[in-house]
Every structure is written in C-alpha cells, then in structure tokens.
Amino acid sequence: MSAPNKSYDPVEVEALKPEAIERMRDEALAAFAAADSLDALQEAKVAHTGGTSPLALANREIGALPPQAKAAAGKLVGQARGAVSKALAGRQTELEAERDTRVLVEEAVDVTLPYDRARAGARHPLTTFMERVADVFVSMGYEVAEGPEVEAEWFNFDALNFTPDHPARQMQDTFFVEGPKGTAGDESGVVLRTHTSPVQARSMLDREPPVYIVCPGRVYRTDELDATHTPVFHQIELLAIDEGLTMADLKGTMDHMVQSLFGSDMKTRLRPNYFPFTEPSAEMDMLCYVCKGTSVGNPDRPCRTCSSEGWIELGGCGMVNPRVLVACGVDPEKYSGFAFGFGIERMLMFRHNVEDMRDMVEGDVRFTRPFGMEI
Ligand code: FA5
Numbered sequence: 001m002s003a004p005n006k007s008y009d010p011v012e013v014e015a016l017k018p019e020a021i022e023r024m025r026d027e028a029l030a031a032f033a034a035a036d037s038l039d040a041l042q043e044a045k046v047a048h049t050g051g052t053s054p055l056a057l058a059n060r061e062i063g064a065l066p067p068q069a070k071a072a073a074g075k076l077v078g079q080a081r082g083a084v085s086k087a088l089a090g091r092q093t094e095l096e097a098e099r100d101t102r103v104l105v106e107e108a109v110d111v112t113l114p115y116d117r118a119r120a121g122a123r124h125p126l127t128t129f130m131e132r133v134a135d136v137f138v139s140m141g142y143e144v145a146e147g148p149e150v151e152a153e154w155f156n157f158d159a160l161n162f163t164p165d166h167p168a169r170q171m172q173d174t175f176f177v178e179g180p181k182g183t184a185g186d187e188s189g190v191v192l193r194t195h196t197s198p199v200q201a202r203s204m205l206d207r208e209p210p211v212y213i214v215c216p217g218r219v220y221r222t223d224e225l226d227a228t229h230t231p232v233f234h235q236i237e238l239l240a241i242d243e244g245l246t247m248a249d250l251k252g253t254m255d256h257m258v259q260s261l262f263g264s265d266m267k268t269r270l271r272p273n274y275f276p277f278t279e280p281s282a283e284m285d286m287l288c289y290v291c292k293g294t295s296v297g298n299p300d301r302p303c304r305t306c307s308s309e310g311w312i313e314l315g316g317c318g319m320v321n322p323r324v325l326v327a328c329g330v331d332p333e334k335y336s337g338f339a340f341g342f343g344i345e346r347m348l349m350f351r352h353n354v355e356d357m358r359d360m361v362e363g364d365v366r367f368t369r370p371f372g373m374e375i
Contacts, residue, residue, distance in 0.1 A: 210241060
C-alpha cells in the first residue's frame with residue numbers, strides 16, 4: 001500500500017485508474033461465468049473477492065489518495081465490488097440449481113425395481129381366507145373344532161352313514177394308510193380324511209348338545225392335479241345341533257356367511273342333492289357376486305365368473321341324518337341339526353378370478369404377493 005498522501009498533492013495510483021478497476025471487475029465476472037462447478041466458483045471467489053484480490057488491494061489504495069480524490073475512487077471501487085458480489089451470487093444460485101437438478105436425476109430411486117433384501121414372509125391366501133370364513137361363524141358363536149388328517153375309516157365313512165360298498169370308499173377315491181375295512185381283519189382301516197365331515201362325528205361324541213362348530217382343515221383325495229382339482233385341498237365344515245333347528249336356520253346362516261364375505265345384497269339357493277350323512281341334502285349356490293344374476297339370458301353382458309349362470313356353486317349341505325345322530329350318541333327325537341361343507345380353493349378361485357388351481361399349490365410367490373402381507 002502506498003504511503004499516506006500528507007501533502008494533498010494529486011497522486012496517480014495505477015490500481016485505482018478507472019480502466020484498471022474495470023479490468024479487475026471484468027476479470028472477476030469472466031472468472032465467475034467460466035466457473036463450471038461450485039468448487040471452481042469458490043476458487044474464483046477467493047481469487048477475485050478475497051483479502052489479496054486485485055479489487056481488495058485497490059480498495060486499500062484509497063487511503064493513500066488525497067481527500068478530494070477519495071470519494072470518486074471509493075465510488076468506483078465500491079461499484080465494481082458491488083457488481084462482482086452480484087455476479088458471484090447469481091452464478092452461485094445457478095450452479096446450486098444445476099447441482100440440485102443433477103442430484104435429483106443421478107440419485108433418483110426407481111421404487112419399482114426389484115431389490116435384494118429378503119422380503120418378509122406372509123401367510124398363504126388360502127390360510128388367511130380360510131380363517132376369515134371361520135371368523136364369520138366365530139362371530140355368530142360357533143367354536144373352531146379340529147380333527148386328525150390321518151383318520152379312522154369309521155369316522156370318515158361309517159359314522160357318516162356311508163354304506164360299506166359306497167363308491168367313495170374305493171381305493172381310486174381315497175388314500176388308504178392302512179388297508180380298507182376288513183382287508184386285514186381290522187375293525188376299521190385308516191385313511192387320509194377325504195372331507196372335514198368326520199369332525200362332525202368327533203364333535204358330537206366330544207360335546208353335549210347344543211353343538212355349534214366350524215372346522216377348517218386339509219383333506220385328501222386321489223384326484224389328479226389339474227385346473228380345478230388338487231389331491232390335497234381345504235374344506236370348511238359347519239355343524240349345528242340344537243333343539244328345533246330346520247333348513248330355514250341353515251339357509252339363514254349361509255345367507256349371513258355370503259353377505260359377510262361378498263356383500264349385503266348376496267343370497268343363496270338350494271338344489272336337491274344326496275349325501276349319506278344329511279337328509280334332506282342339498283347343493284348350495286350363491287348369487288354371482290359379479291353380475292348379481294343380470295347376465296342370465298343377456299348375451300350383451302356375459303359374465304366370466306359364473307359363465308352367465310347367475311349362480312356359483314358353494315358346496316354341499318343338509319339336515320344331519322338321524323342315523324348319524326344316533327351313531328354319535330345324540331337323541332334324534334330331541335335334537336336336530338344342519339351341516340354344510342365346501343372347498344376353500346374353489347371359493348378362492350372365483351372370489352379372486354384365479355383361473356388355475358395349480359397356481360395356488362405351486363408355491364410361486366408371484367401368485368401370493370398380490371394378496372398382500374396379511375399375517
Ligand atoms: C363333501 O366333501 C361333503 N363332506 C360336504 C358336505 C358337508 C355335505 C356337510 C353335506 C353336509 P363334496 O365331495 O361335494 O362334498 O366336496 C365339497 C367341496 O370340496 C366341493 O364343492 C369342491 O369345492 C371341493 N372339492 C372337491 N374335490 C376337490 C378337489 N379335488 N380339489 C379341490 N376342491 C375339491
């Protein structure tokens with residue numbers, strides 16, 4: 001810095017000449033404009049606005065000027081520094097915006113990409129749906145009952161009024177664990193239960209009436225695996241034994257079930273059928289929950305869910321045969337009861353438009369995942 005000008009003589013300071021200040025300003029502006037990153041801008045900032053920058057040094061020279069020249073020089077340097085600060089702030093804002101845009105692109109996360117982390121498991125939709133159905137009956141006061149999957153032939157067939165020559169007892173329908181009744185001189189063979197109905201007999205023998213039970217469980221038949229059959233599947237059995245029960249109670253109970261599961265405007269219908277353990281017996285259908293019957297005779301609005309039948313087959317039902325009541329120690333003069341049994345796989349198929357039952361049993365998580373993480 002030059003020595004103070006005590007004599008008040010005009011002094012020519014090179015660094016304070018207007019053209020010098022202008023050059024310093026323009027060099028600073030050019031350096032900021034050329035900075036292509038925030039780091040480069042920081043370097044230019046130090047070089048052109050720092051304590052040893054040309055403009056800062058020029059500013060210090062003002063002190064050496066005679067008083068009458070100080071104001072003009074101060075104004076000149078001040079304007080130049082103001083322009084430099086403004087340009088610096090402007091470039092800073094531009095580069096920060098560029099950085100933010102780049103970061104948003106470079107660090108964007110594609111949330112649809114599959115990721116490596118092990119996914120939390122969830123229960124199979126068959127299990128959760130079976131429990132949901134059972135819950136409908138639990139909320140009506142029914143008790144959940146269980147029975148063995150490896151079952152005595154007596155419970156699976158005899159107690160349920162299947163005659164010894166009933167076709168269901170044949171090897172081609174039933175998995176025998178120990179030979180059919182009589183083959184080895186045994187009282188009763190041992191089977192993989194072919195339905196959940198033996199739990200009816202077990203429940204009546206275990207409990208005093210009234211009996212209200214719901215039994216979800218796995219059953220086995222020698223059916224080939226195809227789009228609508230599997231050799232291992234699930235059923236839900238319902239049994240109510242009390243004084244004065246009629247088919248009207250059965251139908252009312254089933255209407256409540258379909259309304260709980262499919263909507264309040266649902267209803268059921270009965271078609272005559274035969275089961276050895278119920279009399280009378282019926283097949284129960286529910287109104288198609290998709291078309292509500294409007295597709296019947298209406299070729300313009302075909303329904304895939306019910307094949308335009310208007311109704312969907314639910315399962316078998318009827319009033320418990322008095323012979324079964326007697327075999328299970330219940331007085332048929334005092335008590336009557338109804339029973340109902342249906343397949344969970346078939347119900348899950350039409351409820352969720354599953355076209356092939358094999359998808360349910362093959363264990364591919366791409367089938368189960370859309371059902372969510374219900375646990
Ligand atoms: C029975 O098993 C009777 N126990 C039902 C019953 C209970 C009637 C109480 C009266 C009183 P059925 O053989 O029709 O009935 O089988 C019932 C349901 O099991 C069928 O409607 C069907 O949904 C399902 N089902 C039968 N075989 C298979 C199979 N191989 N794969 C998947 N589901 C099946």
